[in-house]
Amino acid sequence: MKKIEAVIKPFKIDEVKEALAREGVQGLTVSEVKGFGRQKGHTELYRGAEYVVDFLPKVKLEVVVDDGKAPRVIEAICNAARTGQIGDGKIFVVSLDEAVRIRTGERGHDAI
Amino acid sequence: MNREGKKALPRARRTRLSAMFGLALGATIAGSLATIASTAKADEPAAAPQLPAYFTSTSDPKAPAWPDPAGGAAGVWAAPAGDGKGDVPEKLAVTDLYDRVAHNLFSINFVWALVTGFLVMFMQAGFMYVETGLCRAKNASHTAAMNFLIYPLGCFAFWAYGFAIGWGNWWNGPVPPGWYASLGPGLSVLNGGIGIGAAVDAAGNATGAYTYGILGTKGWFLTSSVNDVSVMTLFFFMMVFMDTTATIPTGAMAERWAWKNFIIYGLWVAFPYCLYANWVWGGGWLAQMGINWGLGHGAVDFAGSGVVHAMGGVLALAGAMVVGPRIGKYSKDGKPQAIPGHNIPMVVLGTFILAFGWFGFNPGSTLAGTDLRISFVVVNTMLASVTATLGTLLTLELKGLKHDPSMMCNGMLAGLVAITAPCAFVNPIGAGIIGFVAGVLVVYGVFFFERIGVDDVVGAISVHGINGLWGVISLGIFATGEYGAGWNGVVRDTFVKAYGADGVRGLLYGDASQFVAQLIDAGVVATVGFVLGYVWFKFSDLITPIRVPAEIEIEGLDIPEVGAPGYPDFALHSGGRSLSG
Numbered sequence: 001m002k003k004i005e006a007v008i009k010p011f012k013i014d015e016v017k018e019a020l021a022r023e024g025v026q027g028l029t030v031s032e033v034k035g036f037g038r039q040k041g042h043t044e045l046y047r048g049a050e051y052v053v054d055f056l057p058k059v060k061l062e063v064v065v066d067d068g069k070a071p072r073v074i075e076a077i078c079n080a081a082r083t084g085q086i087g088d089g090k091i092f093v094v095s096l097d098e099a100v101r102i103r104t105g106e107r108g109h110d111a112i
Numbered sequence: 113m114n115r116e117g118k119k120a121l122p123r124a125r126r127t128r129l130s131a132m133f134g135l136a137l138g139a140t141i142a143g144s145l146a147t148i149a150s151t152a153k154a155d156e157p158a159a160a161p162q163l164p165a166y167f168t169s170t171s172d173p174k175a176p177a178w179p180d181p182a183g184g185a186a187g188v189w190a191a192p193a194g195d196g197k198g199d200v201p202e203k204l205a206v207t208d209l210y211d212r213v214a215h216n217l218f219s220i221n222f223v224w225a226l227v228t229g230f231l232v233m234f235m236q237a238g239f240m241y242v243e244t245g246l247c248r249a250k251n252a253s254h255t256a257a258m259n260f261l262i263y264p265l266g267c268f269a270f271w272a273y274g275f276a277i278g279w280g281n282w283w284n285g286p287v288p289p290g291w292y293a294s295l296g297p298g299l300s301v302l303n304g305g306i307g308i309g310a311a312v313d314a315a316g317n318a319t320g321a322y323t324y325g326i327l328g329t330k331g332w333f334l335t336s337s338v339n340d341v342s343v344m345t346l347f348f349f350m351m352v353f354m355d356t357t358a359t360i361p362t363g364a365m366a367e368r369w370a371w372k373n374f375i376i377y378g379l380w381v382a383f384p385y386c387l388y389a390n391w392v393w394g395g396g397w398l399a400q401m402g403i404n405w406g407l408g409h410g411a412v413d414f415a416g417s418g419v420v421h422a423m424g425g426v427l428a429l430a431g432a433m434v435v436g437p438r439i440g441k442y443s444k445d446g447k448p449q450a451i452p453g454h455n456i457p458m459v460v461l462g463t464f465i466l467a468f469g470w471f472g473f474n475p476g477s478t479l480a481g482t483d484l485r486i487s488f489v490v491v492n493t494m495l496a497s498v499t500a501t502l503g504t505l506l507t508l509e510l511k512g513l514k515h516d517p518s519m520m521c522n523g524m525l526a527g528l529v530a531i532t533a534p535c536a537f538v539n540p541i542g543a544g545i546i547g548f549v550a551g552v553l554v555v556y557g558v559f560f561f562e563r564i565g566v567d568d569v570v571g572a573i574s575v576h577g578i579n580g581l582w583g584v585i586s587l588g589i590f591a592t593g594e595y596g597a598g599w600n601g602v603v604r605d606t607f608v609k610a611y612g613a614d615g616v617r618g619l620l621y622g623d624a625s626q627f628v629a630q631l632i633d634a635g636v637v638a639t640v641g642f643v644l645g646y647v648w649f650k651f652s653d654l655i656t657p658i659r660v661p662a663e664i665e666i667e668g669l670d671i672p673e674v675g676a677p678g679y680p681d682f683a684l685h686s687g688g689r690s691l692s693g
Binding site: 044045046047048049050051 | 447448449450451452513514516518519558559562563571
């Protein structure tokens with residue numbers, strides 16, 4: 001199993017969600033985060049003092065998929081989340097040791 | 113200013129020290145006042161002044177009608193059973209009609225002063241909103257609590273000693289010839305005070321007043337000697353004004369001012385306010401500059417740009433300097449860092465509440481609904497608030513800055529502060545100009561104080577201090593002379609000949625001496641207010657620390673200082689700098 005973590009621009013979340021649904025992904029977790037890569041931020045002036053906006057709002061989504069499905073899911077996320085402007089985000093893939101469905105106790109592939 | 117390295121005395125010793133301080137100070141003050149009061153009795157002004165004719169039916173020299181706790185002496189209301197004449201026209205004499213008309217006049221004035229005073233009291237809510245909105249969420253409860261508690265603290269102090277100092281010798285004030293107190297002759301019981309010299313009138317007879325009034329000494333805790341309906345109205349109206357001054361420093365000093373130190377400040381602030389108020393409004397020497405030194409009509413301040421706002425602003429400056437900037441406000445190389453407020457809609461709502469309340473603040477200061485100049489006062493107030501906001505907008509635009517709502521709100525308030533002194537004496541064009549200049553000044557003021565290291569959380573020093581002084585000075589420039597004939601007892605033949613009446617007029621309308629009087633007035637409030645404030649804040653720091661420890665400041669003052677979190681449901685940023693963006 002692989003866990004795919006994608007940090008994307010917030011306004012792209014609906015598109016990515018639909019793309020994942022078309023790939024047959026049945027669940028995902030979303031959190032609101034802040035961050036920056038090479039995009040960096042910008043400077044505002046607030047009441048005469050500089051106000052550096054360097055952390056930008058992003059959305060992080062996490063999905064767990066079988067190893068075989070991972071490449072297609074990654075490509076689906078990329079296509080949906082890409083704008084071509086800097087700040088589109090990143091995807092990280094992590095190998096997963098175990099997954100458990102709490103309600104039934106199912107493990108492994110049955111839990112995803 | 114880094115306070116972490118400072119060594120404090122052990123707590124027990126500090127308590128003993130402060131107790132001794134307090135006792136010594138209290139004893140000295142009480143002793144001096146007692147001595148002065150007893151010597152002042154020899155100079156005590158005469159009884160109530162000559163009354164206009166329509167009071168003859170109610171005033172009996174053998175049984176003075178004042179203080180009047182029930183309101184019957186200021187003219188008699190038609191009492192069908194009481195005086196046997198009731199509404200039977202045939203039985204009424206002309207003096208009875210005068211009585212009833214006089215009573216009506218006073219009634220209108222009472223209602224006016226009281227209801228406008230209610231609006232001013234509500235401004236406390238406006239200040240609370242503006243200040244709480246501009247501080248961080250972790251300090252919301254503490255900032256709101258300061259703005260709340262300042263009302264009871266200030267009111268108590270005003271009741272205990274402030275009113276007496278400020279208005280206890282109101283009768284000493286130079287008044288225009290033929291003038292009657294809009295709230296009734298009962299105010300004449302306010303005739304105890306301290307001053308220098310015995311004033312004489314044009315004929316050389318002693319008037320019973322001091323040449324230079326310094327402070328009042330009658331009316332502590334509003335005891336029976338001043339239990340008069342007119343005095344109560346004046347007390348209430350002046351109290352809500354004092355509370356406006358009292359709450360101004362809480363804005364500049366928010367987010368690091370220790371609660372206990374704030375409390376003793378709240379009980380003290382009536383002192384500088386009422387002292388200076390006595391000089392301008394209570395029959396003191398600044399008002400008397402006209403008759404004493406020929407400077408215009410003396411210091412003129414209609415609703416208190418100087419008395420209320422400049423005083424509050426310089427106290428805020430002194431306090432902000434003593435308490436020091438917030439942690440994280442200035443980077444290591446001294447560059448100011450932005451610490452955005454947590455709730456801008458609150459700031460805007462607060463500004464609207466203040467703007468609304470100002471429609472009580474300014475026109476109410478006629479203390480007379482029967483004085484129809486109130487319509488000019490209202491329009492001047494409104495126009496100044498509006499042009500000030502536009503002035504701020506233009507300044508921000510020309511500086512290439514975005515139209516920050518908090519700055520625009522400061523702009524509107526700056527205009528209101530600036531028009532407060534001249535509102536009755538200028539025409540709408542003058543009001544518009546005064547407001548516009550205020551809107552520009554406040555932007556530069558905020559940037560200036562940021563740059564020189566004074567951390568003013570809400571811009572109070574720029575809004576109230578700088579524009580309070582501008583308001584006082586602008587009166588000396590733009591007053592048209594149409595209103596205020598005989599103000600502060602000044603009637604100059606040259607002006608009467610030239611203009612028909614000697615109204616309050618400024619530089620642009622032919623009276624440069626008024627401008628000089630206003631400059632002196634501004635200079636006095638700036639220096640005296642700042643010195644008193646600075647000395648107090650330094651002294652109070654010895655009694656109880658003025659600033660919270662660093663860990664508390666970083667965590668947020670809500671729970672440590674007042675025990676109640678402002679937003680318990682939310683995870684708040686705790687740290688020197690919030691995650692921006």
